Amino acid sequence: MQPFTTLEAIAVPLDQPxxxxxxxxxxxxxREPRQIQAEIYFYDLRYDDEGRPRPEFVLNQPSYNGARIMVADRNFGCGSSRExxxxxxxxxxxxxxxxxSxxxxxxxxxxxxxxxxIRLDADRVKQIREMLHFSPGARIAIDLANQTVLGPDGKTDHFAVDSFRKDCLLKGVDDINLTLSYEGDIAAFEARQRETMAWLG
Incomplete structure (x- = not known):
């Protein structure tokens, strides 16, 4: 996993709640492999029934090419659990x-x-989306260490983030990487357990 420290990039507005x-x-x-899934994200919004791109859909608009930040509406990512x-x-x-949310x-x-x-106040998120529609290709800057978002209007917003999650992102580690970092301690524990609890087999 790549560490996340700062990011300044084009932002794309997605207005649907x-x-x-x-x-x-x-x-x-x-059931498609990850590579194919990457090509079909938002498929039913991006394409019509004939498989033609919908020019009105924001992710099909050239001004937002290269966007790395999505500014969405409330309850994003709801529905079934799928990583x-x-x-x-x-x-x-x-x-x-x-x-x-x-x-x-x-x-x-x-x-x-x-x-x-990043969770921000609903009115502020709506304001940012409006600015991105008005100025396609506008950029947002994010600083995770300081927990700030610098909007297209130059205003800085602060966001909350769990300290453990923040540290993992800054270091670029997930739960598996974190567990493996204690591999030596785990091996030592297992060795002691074999000596003191041989009856476990």
Whole structure:
């Protein structure tokens, strides 16, 4: 997992509330390999019934090409639990999603995969989205260490983040990496256990 420290990038506004995981990765694609899933994210919103790109959908608009920050509406990532709803965002370059609220499972899956979910006040998030629509290609800067978001208007907002999750993102470690960092201690414990509890077999 790549560490997350600071990020300054183009941001894309997504105005729909309650964007669920089936919109991010439609269920019919769940058995596809990760590489294919990355190509079909938001498929039913990005394409019409004939498979043609919908020019009105924001992720199809050239001004937002290269965006690495998504600014969404409330309850983003709701619906069924599927980790690929996060990995397809990551595989398309997104390291941060800013929204007023998230599904709990999606929110936690973000941290496990190196994506930073940021909760900000709903009115402020709406204001940022409006600025991004007005000035396509506008950038946002994020500083995880200081827990700040610098908006397109130059205003700085502070966000809350769990200290443990923050430390893991800064170091680029997930739960598995963290556990493996204690491999020596685990081996020593198991050796002592074999000596003192031989009856365990």
């Amino acid at each position: 309650n964007v669920d995981t089936d919109q991010i990765v439609p269920a019919r694609f769940l 690929c709803a996060v990995t397809v965002l990551l595989d398309n370059g997104f390291r941060t999603v800013i929204a007023p 998230f599904s709990d499972i999606f929110f936690n899956n973000c941290f496990q995969n190196g994506v930073l979910p």
